[in-house]
Structures are given as C-alpha cells and as structure tokens.
Amino acid sequence: MPRITETATIPLDPETLWRDVGRFDSVGDWHPMLKSAQMCGDGAGATRVAHAQSGGDQVERLETPDRRHHLYRYRMERTSLPVRDYVGEFRIERVGAASSKIVWSARFELTSDGDGRTIESIRQFLHAGTEGLKSRYTSD
Numbered sequence: 001m002p003r004i005t006e007t008a009t010i011p012l013d014p015e016t017l018w019r020d021v022g023r024f025d026s027v028g029d030w031h032p033m034l035k036s037a038q039m040c041g042d043g044a045g046a047t048r049v050a051h052a053q054s055g056g057d058q059v060e061r062l063e064t065p066d067r068r069h070h071l072y073r074y075r076m077e078r079t080s081l082p083v084r085d086y087v088g089e090f091r092i093e094r095v096g097a098a099s100s101k102i103v104w105s106a107r108f109e110l111t112s113d114g115d116g117r118t119i120e121s122i123r124q125f126l127h128a129g130t131e132g133l134k135s136r137y138t139s140d
Helices: 014-021 116-137
Strands: 003-010 034-040 047-052 057-066 071-078 083-096 099-110
Touching: 003 116, 014 083, 014 099, 099 116
Parallel strands: none
Antiparallel strands: 003 099, 034 047, 047 057, 057 071, 071 083, 083 099
C-alpha cells in the first residue's frame, strides 16, 4: 500500500494557520492545482467536490474532523485516478512559539490500471499544496 507524506514549515502559529486553511473545503482557496472546492454538509460525513484546474473533479468524504488537534482525515469517494481505499490526512503541528509544520499524507491501493505514474501524480499534488502554502506564508 503506497503511502505519501509531504510537509512544509510555516512561520505562523498553528491556531492562526488552522483558522486560515483548516476548513475541509478551504483547499480550493489555496491549492494551486484546484479551481475551487465545494462542501456539502458539516462535520464528519460532509463531502467536498474538488474541481481541478485541468477540468477533472473528485469527491472526498470527511471522516475525522479534529479542530483541537488541527487535523482532518478524509476518504476519496470518486476520482479518475486508478486508486481505491484512498485515505488522506491534513494536519498542522506546532514546531515553535510561532511556527507550524503542515503534514499532508495519503495512503491508498492502486487498481490494475495504476502504476508508478499514479503514485507520482498524487505525490506531486500533495507537494504542490504544501509548497503553495509555504509560498503563501513565507516572504523571501
């Protein structure tokens, strides 16, 4: 079962960062590969439809929202990717007085059509998201 984890350190405390990017549907506001994300419902069981810049959509269901620990877990319900049993987790950890670490991970099974390119495309998606957040909150 492939497992991918991407991280980024952000110079902002976890509470503030969570308020900015921790909503399940906020991924559509900050991920560079997405046009938007729409949410239906609230709390565990809510779904989001992520609309890609490339035109595709995928549906994800929120399984574990945990505002106190700044994390949520979700399951992919519909995607064009050749995967099954996809579970993702997005979390923000404290790494200092005013610093946070974004940890975005996914584990999944490949279907018979999946291969190394599938794994790499998921890695690139998570990486683009964490790097996008890093760029958004870090000035050079």
